[in-house]
Amino acid sequence: xxxxxxxxxDAYMRTPxxxxxxxxxxxxxxxxxxxxxxxxxxxxxxGSALQCAAARATRGLHGGPFPSxxxxxxxVAALFSGGLRTATLSSVIMAGGFNQ
Numbered sequence: 001x002x003x004x005x006x007x008x009x010d011a012y013m014r015t016p017x018x019x020x021x022x023x024x025x026x027x028x029x030x031x032x033x034x035x036x037x038x039x040x041x042x043x044x045x046x047g048s049a050l051q052c053a054a055a056r057a058t059r060g061l062h063g064g065p066f067p068s069x070x071x072x073x074x075x076v077a078a079l080f081s082g083g084l085r086t087a088t089l090s091s092v093i094m095a096g097g098f099n100q
Contacts (some may be wrong), residue, residue, distance in 0.1 A: 022052035026074040033082040
C-alpha cells in the first residue's frame with residue numbers, strides 16, 4: 001500500500017477533508033483537521049469542505065438519508081474552530097448556497 005498526503009486529491013479534485021465532510025461526518029473531519037488538512041482548500045470552482053458539509057445536511061431532501069443534525073453542526077463547528085476563514089463562508093453565500 002502506498003501512503004498519500006492528507007491533502008491528496010481524487011479524480012474530482014476533492015481532498016479527504018471534503019469527502020469526510022460530505023460522507024463521513026464529524027469524527028473523520030476532526031481526525032483530518034488534527035492531521036493538518038487544508039480547511040480552506042477548494043475544488044477549483046469554489047467547492048469546499050464547508051459546502052460539502054452543508055450538502056450532506058440537505059441530502060435527505062434529495063432522497064438520501066438525513067444525517068443527524070448534531071453531527072452536521074459538530075462538523076461545521078470543527079471546520080470553523082480548525083481555522084476556516086470567514087472569506088470561505090462568504091464565497092459559499094455569494095455563490096448562491098451550499099451546493100456540493
